Amino acid sequence: xxxxxxxxxxxxxxxxxxxxxxxxxxxxxxxxxxxxxxxxxxxxxxxxxxxxxxxxxxxxxxxxxxxxxxxxxxxxxxxxxxxxxxxxxxxxxxxxxxxxxxxxxxxxxx
Amino acid sequence: xxxxxxxxxxxxxxxxxxxxxxxxxxxxxxxxxxxxxxxxxxxxxxxxxxxxxxxxxxxxxxxxxxxxxxxxxxxxxxxxxxxxxxxxxxxxxxxxxxxxxxxxxxxxxxxxxxxxx
Numbered sequence: 001x002x003x004x005x006x007x008x009x010x011x012x013x014x015x016x017x018x019x020x021x022x023x024x025x026x027x028x029x030x031x032x033x034x035x036x037x038x039x040x041x042x043x044x045x046x047x048x049x050x051x052x053x054x055x056x057x058x059x060x061x062x063x064x065x066x067x068x069x070x071x072x073x074x075x076x077x078x079x080x081x082x083x084x085x086x087x088x089x090x091x092x093x094x095x096x097x098x099x100x101x102x103x104x105x106x107x108x109x110x
Numbered sequence: 111x112x113x114x115x116x117x118x119x120x121x122x123x124x125x126x127x128x129x130x131x132x133x134x135x136x137x138x139x140x141x142x143x144x145x146x147x148x149x150x151x152x153x154x155x156x157x158x159x160x161x162x163x164x165x166x167x168x169x170x171x172x173x174x175x176x177x178x179x180x181x182x183x184x185x186x187x188x189x190x191x192x193x194x195x196x197x198x199x200x201x202x203x204x205x206x207x208x209x210x211x212x213x214x215x216x217x218x219x220x221x222x223x224x225x226x227x
Contacts, residue, residue: 034215043203043221044154088153098144098205098216102153 002027004091006101014109019076021104023089026070030093033065035074038086038103047087048074079108112208113137116219123194124227130190131222133204139184140206144216145177148201160187194226 003026013019021035032051036044048063050056050072056063062075072091076083086103093099113136123129133143141162146154158179159167166179178190187206191198201223205216 036218041223043201043218046215046217049215097156097159099156100153 002030002091002093002099004089004099004101006087006089006104008102009105010107011104012107012109013079015079015081017079017108019079019083019106019108021074021076021087021089021106023072023074023101024070025072025089025091025099027091027093027099028067028070030067030070030091032092033063033072034090034092034098035061035063035072036088036090036100037083038088040085044088076106079106081108081110084108112206112217114204114206114217114219116204116222118222119220120223120225122225122227125195126193128190128192129194129224130188131202131204131224133187133189133206133219135185135206135208135217138206138208140187140208141184142207143181143187144205144207145179145187145189146203146205148203148221154203157189191224194224196226199224199226 035048038044050063060077064073088103089101090098117132143160145157160181168174181187203221205218
């Protein structure tokens, strides 16, 4: 059973702070990793993808991957209230189907 | 990012009726589309993988005779919930894989909220 684990939260951070979201996965053969943002009542929106160990930066977002530890994280710098949403970690292994974590709710207070 | 649409965005129906949901990739041809279901405060659960021109592949526990999937063209997949019951009420979301980008990247439609009375 392939599993993707996330802390459900909520993770509360003040505006302007760095939000750190974490995810672990069970399938060591996983090759592709994604972070999606989902606002309440809406469908997921792709934020970042990462495929190799290390950091990948895109604007205020940085994804970090450590395959040895089976760990992937998302850092959001200068957090804004509009970043308040549920962040879903998703992993692909094997037959290219996405396995989602349950998501971490992020609350950014003004 | 790629654009995927769904129709309808919301549907309310009586128990026993069938409901068809359309998923379209608007700016690319998608040989593979995926159908997910999300219950309140739960994560997305993959229901089936829809392949253009062939039968869909259903996940374990998903009844293929109840959730009919047709992927007749490279831009359209449909999900029909047959003989819907209140427990089928959920948020149904499709996604499409954009073959021009990294093969694994999926883009989601806006979702269809189904309420069965």
